[in-house]
Amino acid sequence: MRYSQAFIPTVKEAPKDATMPSHVLMLRAGYARMVGAGIYELLPLGVRVLHKIERIIREEMDAAGAQELLMPTFLPAEYFKESGRWDVYGPTLLRIEDRKGGEYHLAPTHEEIVTDLVRREVRSYRQLPLNLYQIQLKYRDEPRPRAGLLRCREFIMKDAYSFDVSEDAAQQSYADMRDTYHRIFQRLGLEYRVVEADSGAIGGKQSAEFQVLAQTGEDRIVACDRCDYAANVEVAEAGRAETHESGAAEPAALEKVATPDTRSIDEVVAFFGGKAVAADTLKSLLYIAGDQLVLAVVRGDHEINEIKLARHLGVGEVLLATDGAVREATGTEIGFVGPVGFEGRIIADPDAIAVANAIAGASETPYHYRNVNYGRDFEAEVASIRQAASGDRCPACEGRLQLYRGIEGGHIFVLGTHYSEKMSATFLDEEGKSHPFVMGCYGIGVSRLIAAVIEQHHDEQGIRWPLPVAPYEVIVTPIGKEEAPLAKATEIYGALRAHGVEALLDDRNERPGVKFKDADLLGIPIRLTVGSRGLERGTLELKKRTEAASTDIPVDDAVAATMAALRELRG
RNA sequence: CGGGGCGUAGCGCAGUUUGGUAGCGCGCACGGUUCGGGACCGUGAGGUCGGAGGUUCAAAUCCUCUCGCCCCGACCA
Incomplete structure (x- = not known):
């Protein structure tokens, strides 16, 4: 291409709305332009990069025996109604009415549509396994599009769906795709980790995320420095409890201390001066879980993982109690809540109960207790409810966990028979018996990866494309x-x-x-x-x-x- | 949806507090001088001040409503 004829509109100053490196550089270097929030057009250079990425994906998917097809993005509502997602998906689903008032939507993902195709066309175990994929636009009315191509309402995704005769066969398909994804991410020149993840709303039993490491990533993940254990902090097992030694390990007498203006752990630590660190304190937060109020207790320097807490309580989600609710339930202000004397359900993290002579709220404003000891001063249900942190011991080996930020570039799931059962998608086995397909699904955020590559490969002057994806x-x-x-x-x-x-x-x-x-x-x-x-x-x-x-x-x-x-x- | 911020020329911004001629830099067009890390001089084009309503002799500026965008939190490729 002759530059003089190329459409490469570079600019010296980036629009102020762009904050992340990939976003700034894609705009400045003339790869993309914004049309609306989370809606972008790819310019010629951007398309060339897109094609490079797509080509690598196609080569590896085809090599793995998957077959490409193309499904519509404009869909009648009946399929999502059949699977129940018409109601479950909520406002993220972009709904459309046609001139006759018929209900339609733009596809956020295609499980229902492939499942329908396969149930119509595949009848016999002899036609399995089958892995169908497409590279297609997807639409999700994200609550908050952001960061340029990293989080869009319209984006390009490679999605593949496997159909197998059994759980074992599906596990094999899943393992094959995992290998394929490794090859794809390596060829793209990305530094990444495969992590355990929350399966989320798609509904599955097993899943792994391919996280592209980047300081600007939205996801937080931990990875072991010795073995290959890695997990999203949402689900990561925190390291095993370690007793925090704070001077005397012998339990001392409980002591109430007036601690005005100490609402945060930092303020409490500062109040006690050089004598205490955050790990000597207990953080007590009141949550609303369904119709009950529970007190969650973690060590002062730890963060509560609400997903784990909700899981332990067996509820969909937990909500942090409001100031008013805390006052009503405990008669004290936020910042002075504590487990001692709390009447109600207490869930405490193993690391929290291991703290000897801890400092904790006295449930009375403005007081804290000193020398709080589990077993003597309070009881609780013990469960891991904190977020894994840097330096934790690896749950799988003797290594330590490191914290990273990541961009979710791919996600693979074993779906099981969730969709095939809901949609009566079955095949006949050797004996003529009918079974639901055992499914898996495998996504790659293709347009997102363009930005992800830039996040990993740039300097002050601009982008530094790895050769395989350079325009x-x-x-x-x-x-x-x-x-x-x-x-x-x-x-x-x-x-x-x-x-x-x-x-x-x-x-x-x-x-x-x-x-x-x-x-x-x-x-x-x-x-x-x-x-x-x-x-x-x-x-x-x-x-x-x-x-x-x-x-x-x-x-x-x-x-x-x-x-x-x-x-x-x-x- | 909660919190914060911003909408003035293609881009980056000033002007808004204290109503009175809409400005600067970059970019763009033309002419000239330049030519190894975003040149210089001159001339010029380009703006419903996000939109609607109101107050006023007069509104970018004050009031009300509204739309859009960005950032931080709950969702996801």
């Missing part, structure tokens, strides 16, 4: 107003293209600085600079986007040297 592999940059550089650059550009290299020729009538800045911004992995100065010596410069220095190479070796550099970048 162009090489940019040839003639410098100066003389004829020679442009002529030679054009010649090399032609030769590279003849060798199958995806090249961009910056034939614009721009000053060198502009061309260099744009080349860095766009993130093309290799730049060939052709200037009259070098030509006089018979050389040009080859520079990798990831390296600061360039290399002089003989003009006649330009193509060979470039091919070699590309091979090197491919690994």
Whole structure:
């Protein structure tokens, strides 16, 4: 492509609404533009990257025996009504009425539609296993779209659905997809972790997330520094309880201390000066779970995991009690609530009850107790209700857990017969008996991955594409107003293209600085600079986007040297 | 949905407190000088001040309503 004819609208200043690196850079470098909140158009460069990613996904999915199809995104309501999701999905489902008043919606995912297709067309165990996938637009009216392409209301997703004769066979399909996903994420040049996850609303028994590591990610995950244990903090088992030694391990006498203006753990710790740290305190929070009020207690430096708490209580969700509710239930202000003397259900984390001579709220404003000890001063149901934290012991080995932030790039599930049973999707086995298909589903946020790659591969100057997903592999940059550089650059550009290299020729009538800045911004992995100065010596410069220095190479070796550099970048 | 912030030229912003001629930088067009890390000079085009209603002789500015966008929290590829 000749840059002078390319539609690559770069800008110096990013719109103020963009905050994350990937968002800023996609806008500045002319890869994408916003149309509405969570709605983007991909410009030519963006589409080239998209196609690169899609191609890798298709190659690996096809190699795994999956078959591509294309399902509609505009759907009659009947399928979601059949599975029950028409009601369950809530406002996230974009509903549409046609001219006759018929109910429709835009597809947020396609379990029902494939299941319907398969139940109509597949009758026999001999047609199984079957894995069908598509790369398609998806629509979810997200409560809060954000961060550019990372969280959109319209996005591109690869979704695959497997159909098997048995649970065992489905486990095999799941394992195969897991392997396939590893290959895909590796080829994309991403640093990622596979983590245990909450199956969420899709309804499944087993699932794993492919989390792309990035400081800007929305998800928090923990991973062991020794073994391959990794999990979303939502579900991560916290490390085993460790008794926190705070001086005297012998229980001392309970003591009530006036502690005005100490609402937070930090303030309590500050009040007790050098004598206490957050791990010496107990954090007590009042939750509303269904129709009951429960007190959740964790160690002061730990965070409550509401998902775990809800699970322990056997309710869908728990709500933090309001100030008023706390006052009414305990007769005290928030900040002074504690387990001692609390009349009601108390759930305490193992690490909380292990604290000797703890500081905890006295359920009286403004007092705290000192030397609170579990068993003597309060009783509780003991359950792991805290979030895993950095430094926790790994639940699987002797290692320690590290905290990361991640972008959920993929999610694979064993669905079981959830949908096939609801939708009466069955096949006949060898004996002519009818069984529901055992299903799995496997998603990859394709458009999200464009942004995820940028989050991992950029610097102050711009994007630094890994070669496999770069929109162009090489940019040839003639410098100066003389004829020679442009002529030679054009010649090399032609030769590279003849060798199958995806090249961009910056034939614009721009000053060198502009061309260099744009080349860095766009993130093309290799730049060939052709200037009259070098030509006089018979050389040009080859520079990798990831390296600061360039290399002089003989003009006649330009193509060979470039091919070699590309091979090197491919690994 | 709760909390916070922002809507003025394509982009970034000032002007709003204290009503009175709509401004700056970048970008864009034209002319000239430049040409190895976002050049310089000159000329010029470009704005329903998010929208509606109100107050006023007069509204970007004050009042009411409304729409949109961003950020932080509960959901998800």
